[in-house]
Amino acid sequence: MESTKTSASRSGQPPRPTEKTDHDVIIDRGRAVLKAEVAAIQDAMDRMGSSFAQATDAILHCKGRVCVTGVGKAGLIGNKIQATLASTGTLAYALHPVEALHGDIGMIHADDVIIALSKSGSSELIELLPRLAKLGCRIILLTAKLDSAAAKHADFVLDIGSVPEACPLGLAPSSSTAAMLAIGDALALTVMELKTVKAEQYASYHPGGALGRFLMKTPEVMRSGPNCPTVPDSATLGECYEAILAAPRRAGAAGVIDVDGKLVGIITHGDFFRLFRSENRPADKCVTDVMTRSPKSVRDDQRVNDALEMMRTHAIDELPVVDASGKLIGIIDVQDLLARGFSVVETA
Numbered sequence: 171m172e173s174t175k176t177s178a179s180r181s182g183q184p185p186r187p188t189e190k191t192d193h194d195v196i197i198d199r200g201r202a203v204l205k206a207e208v209a210a211i212q213d214a215m216d217r218m219g220s221s222f223a224q225a226t227d228a229i230l231h232c233k234g235r236v237c238v239t240g241v242g243k244a245g246l247i248g249n250k251i252q253a254t255l256a257s258t259g260t261l262a263y264a265l266h267p268v269e270a271l272h273g274d275i276g277m278i279h280a281d282d283v284i285i286a287l288s289k290s291g292s293s294e295l296i297e298l299l300p301r302l303a304k305l306g307c308r309i310i311l312l313t314a315k316l317d318s319a320a321a322k323h324a325d326f327v328l329d330i331g332s333v334p335e336a337c338p339l340g341l342a343p344s345s346s347t348a349a350m351l352a353i354g355d356a357l358a359l360t361v362m363e364l365k366t367v368k369a370e371q372y373a374s375y376h377p378g379g380a381l382g383r384f385l386m387k388t389p390e391v392m393r394s395g396p397n398c399p400t401v402p403d404s405a406t407l408g409e410c411y412e413a414i415l416a417a418p419r420r421a422g423a424a425g426v427i428d429v430d431g432k433l434v435g436i437i438t439h440g441d442f443f444r445l446f447r448s449e450n451r452p453a454d455k456c457v458t459d460v461m462t463r464s465p466k467s468v469r470d471d472q473r474v475n476d477a478l479e480m481m482r483t484h485a486i487d488e489l490p491v492v493d494a495s496g497k498l499i500g501i502i503d504v505q506d507l508l509a510r511g512f513s514v515v516e517t518a
Contacts, residue, residue, distance in 0.1 A: 206336035210345035211352045213331035225310040225326040229361050233281040236262040240287035243343040248287045251354030258362040267294040280306035289346045291318025299323035386474040392491045392500030399424035408453030423488035425498045426461050433498040435461030467492050
C-alpha cells in the first residue's frame with residue numbers, strides 16, 4: 171500500500187534548511203578559534219623580515235646560553251620555546267622576570283642571548299631589559315608593539331602581528347600566543363638546521379618514550395658477550411646447545427661464526443625442536459648441517475626500528491647484529507624489545 175506521507179521533494183516544495191544542533195554550534199566555534207589563530211600565524215609570517223635572520227644568527231653564535239623570559243601566558247609560551255631550544259641542541263633556560271629582579275639575575279651572563287616575550291611590551295620586562303642590556307646581553311623581543319618601552323631596549327624586535335585574539339571577549343591571550351609559539355619554533359628549528367643537528371644527537375636528548383625508542387640504535391638493546399651465545403662453525407650440535415644453556419640470560423638462539431668471527435649462520439630453539447622430532451638426531455652432528463645459512467641480520471649502526479621491521483616481516487624472534495665487516499657482535503631478542511616498550515605488532 172502506498173504511503174500517505176508525501177516528502178517535500180515529491181510535493182514540489184523546497185526542503186526546509188536543517189537546523190543546527192548544539193554540537194554544530196560548538197564545532198563552528200572551535201573552527202572559528204582555529205581560523206583566528208591560523209590568521210595570526212599567517213600575519214606573523216608575512217611580517218617576518220631581516221630581524222628574524224639577525225635574531226637567528228645571534229642565537230646560532232651565542233657563546234653562553236639562551237635565556238627565555240616573559241610574564242603570564244607569554245611566560246608559559248616562553249617555557250615551551252626554551253624546552254624546544256634545549257631539546258634541539260641549544261643550551262637554554264627559562265627565567266621569570268620578577269624572580270630575576272629579586273636576585274635571579276645573577277644567573278645571567280653577559281654572553282647570554284635573551285628571548286623576551288610580551289605582547290604589549292609594557293610588562294615587568296621594562297625594568298629587567300635595561301639591566302640585561304647594560305650587562306652586555308643581546309636581546310630578542312617578541313611583541314605586537316614595535317614602539318613599546320620594552321622594544322627600545324631590544325637588539326632585535328620580532329613582530330607577532332596584531333590579529334585580534336580568538337577569545338570571544340577579545341581579551342584572553344590566544345591568537346597572540348599562537349603567533350609567539352610559532353615564531354619561537356621557527357627560531358629554534360632554524361638554528362637546529364643551521365647547526366646540522368644529526369638524528370643521533372637528537373636521540374641523545376630524548377632517551378625516553380616513543381621518540382627515544384624510534385631513534386635508538388641496535389647496540390642499545392642487543393645482547394652481547396656471554397649473553398650472546400656463539401659457536402664456531404666446527405662445533406657440534408651438543409656444544410651449541412650447551413652454549414645456549416650457559417648464557418646467563420635465557421637465550422633462544424646461538425650465532426655461528428667462522429674463524430674470522432664473521433656471522434655465517436644461526437641455530438634457534440626451533441631448529442633443535444625440529445631435529446629432536448626427527449629420527450636422526452645425533453648431538454655430535456656439526457652445526458653447519460643444521461644452521462640457517464646467511465641469516466637475516468642488522469648492522470650496529472642501524473636503528474632498532476629497522477631491526478624490529480625485519481623481525482616483523484620475517485617472523486624472527488632473534489636477530490644477529492654485525493659490524494661493518496660482518497663480524498657478530500650481539501643478538502637482539504624479541505623479549506628485550508617488548509621489555510623496552512616496543513610493539514612486535516605493526517601499528518598504523
